[in-house]
Amino acid sequence: MSEVSTSPVAAVHLEKTAFHEERKAGSFMIGDVDSDGETSFWYCCPCPCGRIGLLNVGKNFKPADGPSWEWNGSLDAPTLMPSVHHVGHWHGWLQDGVWKSC
Numbered sequence: 001m002s003e004v005s006t007s008p009v010a011a012v013h014l015e016k017t018a019f020h021e022e023r024k025a026g027s028f029m030i031g032d033v034d035s036d037g038e039t040s041f042w043y044c045c046p047c048p049c050g051r052i053g054l055l056n057v058g059k060n061f062k063p064a065d066g067p068s069w070e071w072n073g074s075l076d077a078p079t080l081m082p083s084v085h086h087v088g089h090w091h092g093w094l095q096d097g098v099w100k101s102c
């Protein structure tokens with residue numbers, strides 16, 4: 001075991017109110033999906049800092065305007081491509097509903 005926690009963290013989908021009140025590490029919420037298939041992916045950093053990040057994602061595609069991520073459209077087992085870098089303290093992947101640091 002290292003001193004820095006690198007344990008996988010479950011990505012739990014929450015509604016807006018719960019997301020902002022609980023600040024649960026690894027939780028996320030999705031904005032309304034536009035007609036072009038793009039939406040906002042809000043997440044609470046998988047480390048215990050409680051900070052919230054926002055990604056521009058496309059449902060099953062990567063939006064042309066960067067920076068952006070491809071989201072598989074799942075709320076139960078979300079996957080994002082490419083990796084997520086919460087600058088300064090967390091970098092890793094969200095795959096099949098689990099945040100894995102790297």
Ligand SMILES: [Zn+2]
Pocket residue numbers: 045046047048049050051086089090
């Ligand atoms: Zn953090």
